Amino acid sequence: MLSPSTPSATLTYGKRWLLLCLVLLCSAVCSPLYAYDLVVAKDGSGNYRTVQAAIDAVPTGRTSVYTIFIKNGLYQEKVTVPATKPFVQLIGESVANTILTWNDNANTPNGTGGTLGTGGSGSVTVNATDFSALNITFVNSFGDGSQAVAVSLYADRAAFKNCRFQGNQDTLLNYGNGRQYFKDCYIDGNVDFIFGNAIALFDNCVIYAKTRTTAGSSFITAANTPPGQAYGYVFRNAKIPSNTGGTQYYLGRPWQNSTGSSPLAENKVVFLKTTIGANQILPAGWVTWDAGTDVTKITYAEYQTRYFNGKLVPVTQRVPWSKQLTATDTAQYVKAKLFGAWDPCAVAAGFCTTMNTPDIAVSNFRAAKGATQATIDWNISWAASQIKYELFRSSDNVSFNKIYETTAQNDSTYNFQATDAIPAAGNVYYYYLRASKAGLATHTTPTIQVSSVPTITITGGTNAFAQYSNGPSAPQTYVLAGTNLLGNVTITPPANYEVSANGTTWYTSAMPLVLAQTNNTLANTTISVRLNATAAGTYSGNIVHTSTAAAPVNVAVTGTKVNTPQPVSVPLQWWPLKANNQDSTAVRNASVAASNSTLRNFYVSNGTTVPTIKAYSKAFGQALGASANGDGTWVPSPSSNPNRRYYEEFTVTVSPNSTSVRLDSLVFTAGFYGTANGRLAVLVSRSGFVSDSTELTGGRGPAGSLNSSTGLGTFASPLVLANQTNGVTTVFRYPLNSTTGLTLGAGQKLTARLYFSAGTTSAGRYSLLKDVLFKGERLTVTAANQPLAGTSFQVYPNPTPDGNLMVALGGYAQDVHLTLCNALGQALFSTTVQAGQTQKMLPLGKLASGVYILRAQSQGSTDVRRIVRE
Missing domain, CATH: 2.160.20.10 (Single-stranded right-handed beta-helix, Pectin lyase-like)
Known part of the structure; x- marks a missing residue:
């Protein structure tokens, strides 16, 4: 039985020649040893x-x-x-x-x-x-x-x-x-x-x-x-x-x-x-x-x-x-x-003398686990004949046995490999390698391991849940997986929460969800979770995941139930930025005025410096640089951090003869071409930046809530924008005035400015922006568009990420006919909600991402909702 040991005290060649030179020098000019x-x-x-x-x-x-x-x-x-x-x-x-x-x-x-x-x-x-x-x-x-x-x-x-x-x-x-x-x-x-x-x-x-x-x-x-x-x-x-x-x-x-x-x-x-x-x-x-x-x-x-x-x-x-x-x-x-x-x-004595006998130094010692055996491989840094390699294994990281030995027969073999059966489920094997040759210092590597210990893994998490009076909250998801499992995986939500593996059948703390493992493995499984409390209040806890001999893994959840209907949040104004800088007439709400974005010290791509990056395109959206010739240069400004003189401006203006609107969020897709040093700050103002200016906070990016690592979107902590050379895809979402939103009356406006910067001195680096969207709702309805003959018509979640759109209806004496149309008004499919039925799930999963119109008709009246399929 052997244990890992420290390398031999035998001097390496590098030490030998250095020490020899120092000793000779000291013997000639000094009496004490070199220090x-x-x-x-x-x-x-x-x-x-x-x-x-x-x-x-x-x-x-x-x-x-x-x-x-x-x-x-x-x-x-x-x-x-x-x-x-x-x-x-x-x-x-x-x-x-x-x-x-x-x-x-x-x-x-x-x-x-x-x-x-x-x-x-x-x-x-x-x-x-x-x-x-x-x-x-x-x-x-x-x-x-x-x-x-x-x-x-x-x-x-x-x-x-x-x-x-x-x-x-x-x-x-x-x-x-x-x-x-x-x-x-x-x-x-x-x-x-x-x-x-x-x-x-x-x-x-x-x-x-x-x-x-x-x-x-x-x-x-x-x-x-x-x-x-x-x-x-x-x-x-x-x-x-x-x-x-x-x-x-x-x-x-x-x-x-x-x-x-x-x-x-x-x-x-x-x-x-x-x-x-x-x-x-x-x-x-x-x-x-x-x-x-x-x-x-x-x-x-x-x-x-x-x-x-x-x-x-x-x-x-x-x-x-x-x-x-x-x-x-x-x-x-x-x-x-x-x-x-x-x-x-x-630089030092003997520095340029070639080492005829190089040191023994193992590199890239690693193990790859297969279905039935592990492959352990390594390479030697400096090949030499007659280096002996001994592989040792332990099940407790204390007592080791040698399981493999080989000796290099020449000075041109660099790569070596051994195999070993993987440990039984629930166990771990530890390995180290000893490389030695007479006259040279032995190199003993650190240990590596191959594990068959039951392990539960979670990818993703949840944000705060919001449950309204018309049913459970919108579901959120995370991904669950398991390896080396000795039993099934049990998922237990806290009280007032429910979990599901298919989005249809829901399980509670009293009746947990159990997922069966196959061949000691649970493949990636999407778990949906929702808040479904009966009384108003705030509910927090952990979803607990357990399996035999595996360490439990928790997912924290928190949410609030209120006894009011879910606020409506639909697209009000949208700038696709894929052909020009105009907003979309198909999406623009009747209460707001048409608007083009405006540029300050930014210029669209000339389309020739980087031929694939046009001024506007479907894949990259709008491509901007800070040079008037459109070559994507960012010198002398703005570099590194955003500059208040360089921005693109978007304005939502309520029509003078229209009703008020509530704006709840700003959504956009942004990135950079040619550099990972792109930055962005986002500000809004109700005075056109004359008397007020607000940096947006509380935003979300592709990995969840924004933080100091991704940037917050402020001047002090700008968003870090990804280098996206195959098309811009990173979506950012900002709430306006927290969960309350901003209310604009007739003739009032909200202005947003996006301040881009790039820490680069080369041409061909472009900020990319598309799908700038303001969401919210009209707070009152004009006589020309009376609501349905009922008390409520709501849709959620909207945008819908997984394609399952819930329609909530209330107070209708007659059947309600629902028709889903594309942004051009062309009908895609229809369905009927029977009188007295309060909810209808519409499966939109097969639809492409984009904006759709849901039309509801009952008793001769019509109302519409704009739907965003993510």
């Missing part, structure tokens, strides 16, 4: 427990190296080296076990209403010159789904030796037009994972392009070398092994040499004597960014690219605008020409 300036240790045995605390203690304005030794440990912290602290040098105890990690991504909130952006997501950010690091692993553990940088490097004269950079999309950012050197390093990722505008030399590095979780090819580099800069990326003696799956890669694509970029980058990437795995690099080698790429500005080149078997890679299918270099050509790609007077070899 680092600071030591970081998680166990408290150093000067500081965190890396950031040590950096904070570094004196400013240094002109010589200041060393920080970091003992083995997993340092989960976001680290920044400020520009005022040059010459910082981080030295890890061992590259396999000195790990700096964090998990921000480009969409992580920055605390002021925006997001961190790509560069700000860096686990480690270096802003100071003359930075160096040895024997350290830098990780961004966010995973897939967004840009997530391990090291954001904005420094000139930065050097790394025997370091690892691990992530997925955008692992290593080389920026600031600086000079950067990487010796004997390992870099992995899966999309554009080495990117930026620096002059960077990667000397004898392993570039591990990982298998993606999604289908399709990907890209290793995304250099955006600025015009006039002689060099970009140079890879010398790099190894690009095959990955564990089928993802193939291009060597690079040209960032910011694309539609809308100005000026176009002059991308430069050169691979010299590269060794690649079979089928890892696509035959074309390189690819353009889009149709706007100017290939005449690109320098993509190779010299003697070979497979691991030593054979030259055939290059006949390489894109014609790439280059195959000669031996003479390669002379220009040496340190002296790339870096000028800066010599990275002087």
Whole structure:
């Protein structure tokens, strides 16, 4: 029986050469042993427990190296080296076990209403010159789904030796037009994972392009070398092994040499004597960014690219605008020409000496659970012959047994795999891997696990319920699922609430809903919940989900029952913004006047800078920029945050001879094209912004109630708008004056202004807006349109998200005939509500999203309701 242990105390090669040089130096000039300036240790045995605390203690304005030794440990912290602290040098105890990690991504909130952006997501950010690091692993553990940088490097004269950079999309950012050197390093990722505008030399590095979780090819580099800069990326003696799956890669694509970029980058990437795995690099080698790429500005080149078997890679299918270099050509790609007077070899003794015996460092140790067995795989950072891999398993994370062993037979095998039966339902297996070779430090990985523990998961939640006198509240939904289940799932709502799995049969606290599992699994199941109290009041509690041996999961609910009818909320005025800026005559209520939106310092797209983005279109709605030529430029204003001089205005005006209206909400669909740095603030005014101005609050977005991470829609916390390159789809909803709404009398108006901004300096970035809708009701009815001969005619929920529209009727002595029409007045279907029947469910689920008209007729009178199908 074995237990996980700390790595062997045997010195790694990186430590050996460094310590040897230091000992020799000290023996010549001093008697005491060499001491680092600071030591970081998680166990408290150093000067500081965190890396950031040590950096904070570094004196400013240094002109010589200041060393920080970091003992083995997993340092989960976001680290920044400020520009005022040059010459910082981080030295890890061992590259396999000195790990700096964090998990921000480009969409992580920055605390002021925006997001961190790509560069700000860096686990480690270096802003100071003359930075160096040895024997350290830098990780961004966010995973897939967004840009997530391990090291954001904005420094000139930065050097790394025997370091690892691990992530997925955008692992290593080389920026600031600086000079950067990487010796004997390992870099992995899966999309554009080495990117930026620096002059960077990667000397004898392993570039591990990982298998993606999604289908399709990907890209290793995304250099955006600025015009006039002689060099970009140079890879010398790099190894690009095959990955564990089928993802193939291009060597690079040209960032910011694309539609809308100005000026176009002059991308430069050169691979010299590269060794690649079979089928890892696509035959074309390189690819353009889009149709706007100017290939005449690109320098993509190779010299003697070979497979691991030593054979030259055939290059006949390489894109014609790439280059195959000669031996003479390669002379220009040496340190002296790339870096000028800066010599990275002087950073530390032996810094540029190649490590003939690399350290043992396992990467990407993970397990994937299948139906009957788990697949455990990993790759080695630096391949070597005779490394022994031993896989250990435990059911209690204490006592481990070895279940698998293999030994690498060459120095070109990077990927390894083992399988194991999955644990029985209700159990967990824990695994760790030990990699060893005589004379080298052993690397023992952290544990991973494969679980068969019963687990209930909930996706989504509920907002406050509102129940009126005419029946239960409108239902809300969430999604329930379960894995590794040992029994059925019981769903128990609190008193006065009901739940349903089909929207028809409802269950209560006295009679809970029970869902049967199949093969220990409950597939995603939509659960509807509603408030159905008998007495007025406020009701709160938890819907409790239980199953044998699974941890209970709760969904909180709260709501209010009132003894009044549900307020009417129908579309009053709608600007589709798909063909022009006029409101829709089909939807406009008879009580309000026609209106076009107006622009202040905004201009619609010229339709040529980005051909797919017209001024108005069905998919993208209205496309706006801040430049009069319509090219989608946002310089000099408004950038980053909204500016009160840049807005689009919408006005609802009650006709002078009409009745009053109540406005309860503003709904719109908004996003950006070409940037994730779009922002929006929303304000309304009853005086045309002469004497009053109100920022809207309490809004909802696609993920529910707006908060600081999504932005509130105020100037201090603007909405964060998604980059939507396939069509704008993100819907936002704002109540007006909370639940009360705003009442406008004859001749009065309400003005809304939408203030867009974009933190970008490139052309071809457009704010997108469509389906701007004011909802509410007419408070009185003119003689020309008498109500039905009854006491109430209501529809809810409206808009209807799931297509089930409830019609509530009261006080009718005769049958009521209902006819549903499209926005053009064409009848789609009809039905009859018998006299005395108070409710009728209309299934609208098969209708496309849009606006419809419901006409009711009884005893010679007619009334209509406008219906929105979401």
